[in-house]
Amino acid sequence: MPPFFSNKKLIILLTSLIVLVALIGFSMKERARLTWPEQFIHDTVGGAEFIFNRPAQYVAGLFENISEIKSVYKENKKLKAQLKDYAALQAKYQVLNQEFQSLEKQLKIGSLLDYKARPALVIGRSFDEWNKMITVDKGAQQGIQKGMAVVTPEGYFIGKVTAVSQLTSVVTLITDPSESNQISAAVVNKNERAYGMIEGYNADKNVLMFEKIPIDKKVKKGDKVTTSGLGGVYPEGLLIGEVVSVKPDEYGLTKIAEVKPSADFNAIDYVDIIERTAVSSSGSGDAAK
Numbered sequence: 001m002p003p004f005f006s007n008k009k010l011i012i013l014l015t016s017l018i019v020l021v022a023l024i025g026f027s028m029k030e031r032a033r034l035t036w037p038e039q040f041i042h043d044t045v046g047g048a049e050f051i052f053n054r055p056a057q058y059v060a061g062l063f064e065n066i067s068e069i070k071s072v073y074k075e076n077k078k079l080k081a082q083l084k085d086y087a088a089l090q091a092k093y094q095v096l097n098q099e100f101q102s103l104e105k106q107l108k109i110g111s112l113l114d115y116k117a118r119p120a121l122v123i124g125r126s127f128d129e130w131n132k133m134i135t136v137d138k139g140a141q142q143g144i145q146k147g148m149a150v151v152t153p154e155g156y157f158i159g160k161v162t163a164v165s166q167l168t169s170v171v172t173l174i175t176d177p178s179e180s181n182q183i184s185a186a187v188v189n190k191n192e193r194a195y196g197m198i199e200g201y202n203a204d205k206n207v208l209m210f211e212k213i214p215i216d217k218k219v220k221k222g223d224k225v226t227t228s229g230l231g232g233v234y235p236e237g238l239l240i241g242e243v244v245s246v247k248p249d250e251y252g253l254t255k256i257a258e259v260k261p262s263a264d265f266n267a268i269d270y271v272d273i274i275e276r277t278a279v280s281s282s283g284s285g286d287a288a289k
Contacts (some may be wrong), residue, residue, distance in 0.1 A: 156263035157238035213255040
């Protein structure tokens with residue numbers, strides 16, 4: 001036997017190459033159906049791809065979702081911080097807007113009244129004397145004197161200066177129930193003016209007691225009450241409040257009216273301190289009221 005055919009390994013290698021080439025050529029032909037070995041290989045590979053590919057896709061999708069959640073969390077945190085800043089800015093705007101409106105009213109009152117108004121900031125108010133007095137940041141160095149009338153930025157009369165230091169002053173409110181705290185006042189209506197005295201405050205009803213009104217004067221609910229200027233302490237015409245009820249006194253000689261203050265005494269932040277001088281009717285000078 002020739003030595004070529006005695007080499008079994010070489011024969012097997014050549015045979016395998018021939019079969020492989022034949023299979024490659026056979027597989028490259030266009031056929032309607034695959035052989036069962038090809039189908040088996042395709043199905044096996046496809047199943048393996050399905051088994052390994054789907055978990056890989058799931059894991060990749062999971063990491064992508066986690067990344068998106070992180071991104072959404074960061075954006076949400078950023079939006080919350082911006083919302084917090086917006087709320088703070090809005091609150092600051094409201095405070096500044098209120099202060100602006102208050103100062104604007106003060107400027108308007110100062111320009112309309114015949115009295116010189118000195119704006120002041122309320123810096124103190126004790127809870128045990130809530131209805132009695134406040135402290136403001138203007139004193140003798142700013143021209144404040146004892147006895148000056150004090151009004152709100154809207155022009156509502158609230159009291160007078162009773163103590164002055166160099167940089168601050170104490171204002172006694174008209175709601176102080178002390179007997180010494182009396183105010184000469186007048187009722188203004190279409191028919192006539194009726195004079196009397198504010199002599200007390202009812203904290204439960206939040207009303208001032210307007211007493212000594214002549215019995216023959218017509219005073220009714222809704223009438224405005226102002227300072228009269230007759231007592232020599234306060235300027236004339238500063239609005240105090242509005243009549244809510246009227247009745248005769250216990251002797252039937254005078255009338256007593258309950259007056260609801262125009263000012264909100266629980267929210268006094270700024271005031272105007274009024275000098276008791278006014279431009280005369282001729283406009284040529286100042287005249288004391």
